[in-house]
Amino acid sequence: MAVTLKDIARDLGVSTVTVSKVLRGQTDISDKTRERVLKRMRELNYQPNMLARALAGGRSQAVGLVVPDLIHPFFGEFARSLAGALRSEGLVLVLASSEEDPEIEEQEIKTLLARGVDVLLVASCRPATHPSPALAEASTPVLLVDRHFLDLPMDFVGTNDLMVGELAGRHLVGIGRRRIAHIGGRGISPTADRLQGFQRALAAAGVDLAEAYVVMRDGFEESGDATGYHAMQELLSLREPPDAVFCYNDLSAIGAMEAAMQAGLRIPQDIAFIGCGNLRYAEYLRVPLTSVDQSSHRLGELAAKRVLDLSAGAGAAPQTLRLEPRLIVRKSTVA
Amino acid sequence: MAVTLKDIARDLGVSTVTVSKVLRGQTDISDKTRERVLKRMRELNYQPNMLARALAGGRSQAVGLVVPDLIHPFFGEFARSLAGALRSEGLVLVLASSEEDPEIEEQEIKTLLARGVDVLLVASCRPATHPSPALAEASTPVLLVDRHFLDLPMDFVGTNDLMVGELAGRHLVGIGRRRIAHIGGRGISPTADRLQGFQRALAAAGVDLAEAYVVMRDGFEESGDATGYHAMQELLSLREPPDAVFCYNDLSAIGAMEAAMQAGLRIPQDIAFIGCGNLRYAEYLRVPLTSVDQSSHRLGELAAKRVLDLSAGAGAAPQTLRLEPRLIVRKSTVA
DNA sequence: TTGAAAGCGCTAACAA
DNA sequence: TTGTTAGCGCTTTCAA
Numbered sequence: 139m140a141v142t143l144k145d146i147a148r149d150l151g152v153s154t155v156t157v158s159k160v161l162r163g164q165t166d167i168s169d170k171t172r173e174r175v176l177k178r179m180r181e182l183n184y185q186p187n188m189l190a191r192a193l194a195g196g197r198s199q200a201v202g203l204v205v206p207d208l209i210h211p212f213f214g215e216f217a218r219s220l221a222g223a224l225r226s227e228g229l230v231l232v233l234a235s236s237e238e239d240p241e242i243e244e245q246e247i248k249t250l251l252a253r254g255v256d257v258l259l260v261a262s263c264r265p266a267t268h269p270s271p272a273l274a275e276a277s278t279p280v281l282l283v284d285r286h287f288l289d290l291p292m293d294f295v296g297t298n299d300l301m302v303g304e305l306a307g308r309h310l311v312g313i314g315r316r317r318i319a320h321i322g323g324r325g326i327s328p329t330a331d332r333l334q335g336f337q338r339a340l341a342a343a344g345v346d347l348a349e350a351y352v353v354m355r356d357g358f359e360e361s362g363d364a365t366g367y368h369a370m371q372e373l374l375s376l377r378e379p380p381d382a383v384f385c386y387n388d389l390s391a392i393g394a395m396e397a398a399m400q401a402g403l404r405i406p407q408d409i410a411f412i413g414c415g416n417l418r419y420a421e422y423l424r425v426p427l428t429s430v431d432q433s434s435h436r437l438g439e440l441a442a443k444r445v446l447d448l449s450a451g452a453g454a455a456p457q458t459l460r461l462e463p464r465l466i467v468r469k470s471t472v473a
Numbered sequence: 474m475a476v477t478l479k480d481i482a483r484d485l486g487v488s489t490v491t492v493s494k495v496l497r498g499q500t501d502i503s504d505k506t507r508e509r510v511l512k513r514m515r516e517l518n519y520q521p522n523m524l525a526r527a528l529a530g531g532r533s534q535a536v537g538l539v540v541p542d543l544i545h546p547f548f549g550e551f552a553r554s555l556a557g558a559l560r561s562e563g564l565v566l567v568l569a570s571s572e573e574d575p576e577i578e579e580q581e582i583k584t585l586l587a588r589g590v591d592v593l594l595v596a597s598c599r600p601a602t603h604p605s606p607a608l609a610e611a612s613t614p615v616l617l618v619d620r621h622f623l624d625l626p627m628d629f630v631g632t633n634d635l636m637v638g639e640l641a642g643r644h645l646v647g648i649g650r651r652r653i654a655h656i657g658g659r660g661i662s663p664t665a666d667r668l669q670g671f672q673r674a675l676a677a678a679g680v681d682l683a684e685a686y687v688v689m690r691d692g693f694e695e696s697g698d699a700t701g702y703h704a705m706q707e708l709l710s711l712r713e714p715p716d717a718v719f720c721y722n723d724l725s726a727i728g729a730m731e732a733a734m735q736a737g738l739r740i741p742q743d744i745a746f747i748g749c750g751n752l753r754y755a756e757y758l759r760v761p762l763t764s765v766d767q768s769s770h771r772l773g774e775l776a777a778k779r780v781l782d783l784s785a786g787a788g789a790a791p792q793t794l795r796l797e798p799r800l801i802v803r804k805s806t807v808a
Numbered sequence: 809t810t811g812a813a814a815g816c817g818c819t820a821a822c823a824a
Numbered sequence: 825t826t827g828t829t830a831g832c833g834c835t836t837t838c839a840a
Contacts (some may be wrong), residue, residue: 140612142833153811158835166809182612188587189533191818192834193524199589208553208568209753214544221570225577230584233543233568235553242560249565252523253535275518277475330601332679393755418544419754422727493819501825527819528832673819692837 141182150174156305160212161186164178182290192254198228201282201445202250204243205265208235209357212415212434212453213261219438220259220445234379238360240270249274256449259283259441261355265325279448283307283441285326292316293458297432298460299328303335305465306412311343313398313471316408319351321369321394322386323358329386336384351380358386365391374401382471388413388420388429395425395470407423412473414463426468437461476517478727484507496521507726527589536780537566537585538618539578541598542694544571547750547769548596551618554773555594555780560695562590562781573598573695575605581608593782594618594776601658610654614783620661626722626791628783630776632662633765633795638670639802641719641747646678648806650717650745654686656704656729657721658693664721667749671719677686686715693721709736716744717806721754724763730760730805749798760801 143161147154148156152171159167160175167175178184194199201224221231232255236243243263250258261283264270269287273280282294310318320336323329333352340347350378353369366385373380374397385391391413395405403409406427414422416431440459478496484490487506495510502510513519514539527533536559539547556566564728567590571578578598582605585593596618600606604622605759608615617629645653655671658664668687688704701720708715709732720726726748738744742758748755751766775794 144833154834155811155836156809158833159810162835168809171809185583185587187528187589188584189524189528189589190816191835193522193528193818194833194835196816196835198524209542209546211544211551214549217541218570218572222572225580230569230581230588234565235556237553237557245560246565248520249523252520254522254524318555341722382836388642392754417754419752419758422731422758424757424759454653479817489818490820490827491825493817495827497819503825506825522817525832526819528816528834529818529820531819531832 199255202255215434223442266327299331302334303332307339310382319380362389363393366390370394370397388417428471533589536591550769558777601662634666637669638667642674645717654715697724698728699727705729705732722754763806
């Protein structure tokens with residue numbers, strides 16, 4: 139059996155309360171007693187049982203995060219950054235993945251709540267119009283990440299997706315393209331926001347985003363390369379194929395570029411590509427990919443700050459925090 | 474406040490024990506009582522408090538996993554597969570990352586133990602010669618992943634790293650290379666095993682692995698591309714540069730290839746490269762990369778099986794499980 | 809500055 | 825088949 143508070147108290151002839159107070163750094167303990175307790179703790183290599191502490195104290199010092207896909211570099215980097223920031227505040231991050239499955243997501247949310255996390259962060263894979271029921275009812279503070287729900291005011295930290303679209307649109311117009319297409323998604327909020335920003339940028343430049351040039355698909359995370367590949371084939375079969383494509387993310391851009399190259403097109407001379415996410419490998423690709431960077435690292439730090447507030451009950455009104463994306467230009471748009 | 478067992482018991486005029494038994498599916502309860510309890514649970518949307526359950530029952534139904542780097546695709550895929558297999562057994566996976574820092578690793582291990590995981594899996598970033606103290610002392614069952622410690626018999630699940638090296642060596646010899654080099658690591662067990670297997674394969678073919686052709690470095694996960702890049706520059710500065718290189722992992726192979734291409738060499742005509750890990754993006758690289766695949770997915774399933782045994786106390790003697798790697802040939806070795 | 813009492817929500821062991 | 829008692833290891837509250 140592990141060493142408990144009681145063991146220490148008994149050894150020293152003090153009460154468990156005294157030991158507990160030392161453990162938590164309370165100040166109403168004499169230096170002499172404190173030293174004796176600390177010494178014994180060291181001797182026995184005492185490790186407090188966090189389950190018991192959480193149950194008795196009502197706070198677990200744990201924060202939960204549910205992401206749609208652990209492999210996805212964006213969430214991996216976000217989680218890393220968040221975990222680091224929380225660790226320095228004495229909080230642990232408990233990670234879970236929904237595998238892009240709303241049922242699993244619901245289950246993971248319930249699990250984390252049942253395990254008493256103080257704050258729950260969720261990047262939901264559900265459509266923006268159909269929030270998770272468990273989340274909506276939760277009494278634990280919730281912070282949405284990357285994707286928000288329509289008509290449901292909740293705390294949110296994410297990228298300014300309108301600007302993602304605008305940066306992409308402006309860049310493609312700026313390099314002289316006019317037959318501009320978009321391979322995008324549906325359901326989650328960033329897809330609509332990015333498209334809207336994209337359209338806005340094109341409109342401002344007097345460029346039309348033809349309906350046939352907008353291809354909507356699903357499955358951009360797990361098998362985004364295949365998704366992009368097939369969507370691109372569709373665009374290539376048009377009478378007048380596009381000379382530039384903004385893809386929802388980098389993975390789909392990779393697939394789309396493959397399709398274009400197979401069709402004998404030169405990138406960027408014949409057709410330019412821009413993605414989003416700024417994958418670690420973007421510069422090592424056959425054609426290095428221009429991408430919109432979401433600064434997932436800073437996003438993690440931002441989320442950590444908000445978590446601290448929420449965990450301290452300083453929630454107040456739901457707050458929306460958005461970070462500005464950055465354009466990273468590579469050879470897929472500029473030779 | 475959340476609904477508790479007690480609320481249900483009071484509402485129904487039964488004892489909490491009865492409700493608890495229904496909750497856990499015990500059979501010594503009348504169908505009538507069971508139905509009443511279940512009905513009320515549904516009505517109140519009761520969610521058991523897992524903290525309390527774990528504290529009282531001595532089992533948390535949670536399994537911990539500490540990896541050196543979440544971004545690393547190998548660990549991401551392993552975690553995904555493991556989590557899926559555990560979920561179907563009613564266990565949750567709690568993830569933590571050490572960021573390749575032994576101090577953080579030690580802290581995360583202690584945290585997970587303190588939170589009462591039933592089994593702890595660790596892919597340690599410590600040298601094979603210096604096991605984590607917290608791990609060595611743990612009373613919780615531990616399963617090492619991917620990296621093991623010398624002279625410390627513990628349960629282990631990983632790749633057959635000797636064979637990783639052998640596959641790489643045989644392939645390079647097989648395509649006619651003779652000036653063969655290795656960019657490898659030190660410290661963790663797979664580095665030594667892969668090198669040993671590599672040497673064995675070369676020796677079997679009568680090819681010598683010259684000392685100057687073995688470059689040892691650190692930092693293969695986080696910034697492996699830079700590591701590989703610089704190591705390759707060193708190899709290129711030799712009087713007689715190699716005509717083939719086996720890199721410890723894919724990321725370092727990417728960096729090494731960059732250095733070779735910058736030096737004006739053609740891949741694979743002038744110099745061939747082989748990595749390990751079979752990155753998702755390996756085929757989309759400037760030169761698609763030949764790699765040894767570790768089948769992280771099956772490794773996760775294998776680990777899950779062993780976790781179930783350990784968690785049931787069916788540990789018996791420490792067991793070592795190794796999965797056979799597979800060679801995936803691409804253009805970096807065969808045009 | 810210390811500690812007694814009560815309890816967090818649940819389960820184990822046994823008794824009725 | 826059901827319930828009683830006694831905790832799990834810790835914190836909270838309040839009295840001494």
